[in-house]
Amino acid sequence: xxxxxxxxxxxxxxxxxxxxxxxxxxxxxxxxxxxxxxxxxxxxxxxxxxxxxxxxxxxxxxxxxxxxxxxxxxxxxxxxxxxxxxxxxxxxxxxxxxxxxxxxxxxxxxxxxxxxxxxxxxxxxxxxxxxx
Amino acid sequence: xxxxxxxxxxxxxxxxxxxxxxxxxxxxxxxxxxxxxxxxxxxxxxxxxxxxxxxxxxxxxxxxxxxxxxxxxxxxxxxxxxxxxxxxxxxxxxxxxxxxxxxxxxxxxxxxxxxxxxxxxxxxxxxxxxxxxxxxxxxxxxxxxxxxxxxxxxxxxxxxxxxxxxxxxxxxxxxxxxxxxxxxxxxxxxxxxxxxxxxxxxxxxxxxxxxxxxxxxxxxxxxxxxxxxxxxxxxxxxxxxxxxxxxxxxxxxxxxxxxxxxxxxxxxxxxxxxxxxxxxxxxxxxxxxxxxxxxxxxxxxxxxxxxxxxxxxxxxxxxxxxxxxxxxxxxxxxxxxxxxxxxxxxxxxxxxxxxxxxxxxxxxxxxxxxxxxxxxxxxxxxxxxxxxxxxxxxxxxxxxxxxxxxxxxxxxxxxxxxxxxxxxxxxxxxxxxx
Numbered sequence: 199x200x201x202x203x204x205x206x207x208x209x210x211x212x213x214x215x216x217x218x219x220x221x222x223x224x225x226x227x228x229x230x231x232x233x234x235x236x237x238x239x240x241x242x243x244x245x246x247x248x249x250x251x252x253x254x255x256x257x258x259x260x261x262x263x264x265x266x267x268x269x270x271x272x273x274x275x276x277x278x279x280x281x282x283x284x285x286x287x288x289x290x291x292x293x294x295x296x297x298x299x300x301x302x303x304x305x306x307x308x309x310x311x312x313x314x315x316x317x318x319x320x321x322x323x324x325x326x327x328x329x330x
Numbered sequence: 331x332x333x334x335x336x337x338x339x340x341x342x343x344x345x346x347x348x349x350x351x352x353x354x355x356x357x358x359x360x361x362x363x364x365x366x367x368x369x370x371x372x373x374x375x376x377x378x379x380x381x382x383x384x385x386x387x388x389x390x391x392x393x394x395x396x397x398x399x400x401x402x403x404x405x406x407x408x409x410x411x412x413x414x415x416x417x418x419x420x421x422x423x424x425x426x427x428x429x430x431x432x433x434x435x436x437x438x439x440x441x442x443x444x445x446x447x448x449x450x451x452x453x454x455x456x457x458x459x460x461x462x463x464x465x466x467x468x469x470x471x472x473x474x475x476x477x478x479x480x481x482x483x484x485x486x487x488x489x490x491x492x493x494x495x496x497x498x499x500x501x502x503x504x505x506x507x508x509x510x511x512x513x514x515x516x517x518x519x520x521x522x523x524x525x526x527x528x529x530x531x532x533x534x535x536x537x538x539x540x541x542x543x544x545x546x547x548x549x550x551x552x553x554x555x556x557x558x559x560x561x562x563x564x565x566x567x568x569x570x571x572x573x574x575x576x577x578x579x580x581x582x583x584x585x586x587x588x589x590x591x592x593x594x595x596x597x598x599x600x601x602x603x604x605x606x607x608x609x610x611x612x613x614x615x616x617x618x619x620x621x622x623x624x625x626x627x628x629x630x631x632x633x634x635x636x637x638x639x640x641x642x643x644x645x646x647x648x649x650x651x652x653x654x655x656x657x658x659x660x661x662x663x664x665x666x667x668x669x670x671x672x673x674x675x676x677x678x679x680x681x682x683x684x685x686x687x688x689x690x691x692x693x694x695x696x697x698x699x700x701x702x703x704x705x706x707x708x709x710x711x712x713x714x715x716x717x718x719x720x721x722x723x724x725x726x727x728x729x730x731x732x733x734x735x736x737x738x739x740x741x742x743x744x745x746x747x748x749x750x751x752x753x754x755x756x757x758x759x760x761x762x763x764x
Binding site for chain 1 (some may be wrong): 707742
């Protein structure tokens with residue numbers, strides 16, 4: 199299903215990720231999933247927040263460069279081949295390119311995990327995954 | 331060595347008579363042939379006949395880099411195109427290059443001035459001169475080349491770059507004199523060391539290092555590492571290229587070729603001429619140019635002039651090394667870089683804010699030839715995809731490269747990194763301040 203993701207631009211310096219997280223903590227915003235993609239100089243922190251708009255505003259106000267994107271989340275069964283057969287293979291077969299993804303496991307649910315992903319075709323990917 | 335004692339040791343009153351005569355010729359020439367100057371003279375209510383003494387110089391209008399831009403490309407030229415045998419060029423403030431045309435007469439004069447320049451620093455016809463200044467549009471390469479040939483020395487036109495090969499040739503061809511920027515001299519030394527070569531063990535005995543600002547500290551460094559005296563030289567494309575002034579072996583100021591260039595220092599705010607000894611903006615009027623004479627060109631370089639006789643016997647006025655600029659130009663690897671050029675690149679890319687910082691490294695001499703530009707990432711250009719951010723960085727780098735003429739390292743930064751200031755933003759910062 200579609201889900202809102204908040205991304206933040208941070209320099210690859212000690213304390214920058216900390217500062218980002220402190221802003222969210224300060225506003226009482228918890229983080230459901232997080233991934234950092236980095237180069238030597240900077241990183242893109244991608245987050246799933248319970249209230250994306252709130253998080254976005256809080257970070258913007260604190261002077262960060264942020265953006266919101268629609269991405270997809272998919273549930274995968276917690277078994278060998280779960281990710282392959284529930285997400286990766288169907289998308290590949292449909293000719294959809296994966297841009298990035300990261301996983302997130304809710305402690306309460308032992309039998310499934312969630313992956314967050316961005317492809318080059320949101321609608322098509324959403325339909326492919328829905329039809330499974 | 332004094333190649334031209336007649337002019338280099340000319341008694342001041344004779345020199346001044348010569349200067350006046352030549353000034354009158356240049357003034358008549360531009361008044362007649364260059365509409366820009368005729369107009370500028372009229373606006374000041376002055377004609378060539380009003381120039382009867384050297385003091386009358388102050389009646390004449392100034393020429394600025396903006397005048398070069400506004401008259402790009404040939405609006406300041408005083409001869410027909412068929413007389414032009416060469417055109418050099420260097421960066422202007424806003425992406426329009428400075429155009430410098432030369433007649434055959436200019437080329438010959440320049441070669442002679444450069445031969446004199448090399449001789450003044452101690453070079454002779456028996457030297458093997460490796461010219462590592464950039465050949466091409468830049469005046470440094472061909473300027474030194476023609477001068478070295480005129481001197482009768484053996485010239486190795488290596489130009490810049492290909493450092494390993496330069497060091498190989500330096501050893502095998504027994505180079506005795508190196509001409510290059512101060513920062514390149516240090517790169518040569520570093521590379522040599524990596525190759526297991528000590529430049530002090532080669533035949534190298536002398537260096538002419540200029541085209542960019544450098545400190546006494548840097549000179550000591552170069553002299554120690556390379557085991558040679560490093561002679562300072564000064565010049566600029568708008569006037570002729572290298573050759574405006576050069577140090578004699580006493581290294582206490584650069585002797586100006588006053589038979590070809592009339593100099594003054596002014597207060598950069600008021601334009602008022604200052605007496606010798608006081609630091610101010612160097613203003614140069616050409617005395618012997620044919621293709622593009624220039625009247626009272628504001629160099630934006632801050633210097634002091636010294637008219638005391640020098641131990642070398644020359645009567646030519648000496649200028650201190652350039653202590654600063656009255657504008658915000660930087661010189662990196664011998665190339666002029668203006669913050670406004672950087673700004674224009676940023677503004678041309680949609681969504682990029684012109685918030686940037688130029689980081690220079692004045693303490694670490696090896697880094698002084700690197701240009702690092704920090705660019706703020708705005709929301710408009712921020713992407714959640716790493717590939718897109720990398721593409722942005724690449725695009726910035728290649729646009730900067732093509733506009734500035736040298737490569738810059740681009741660092742994308744957060745908005746808070748570059749502080750906003752009231753009034754004019756501080757665009758250049760030294761790494762030690764970070």
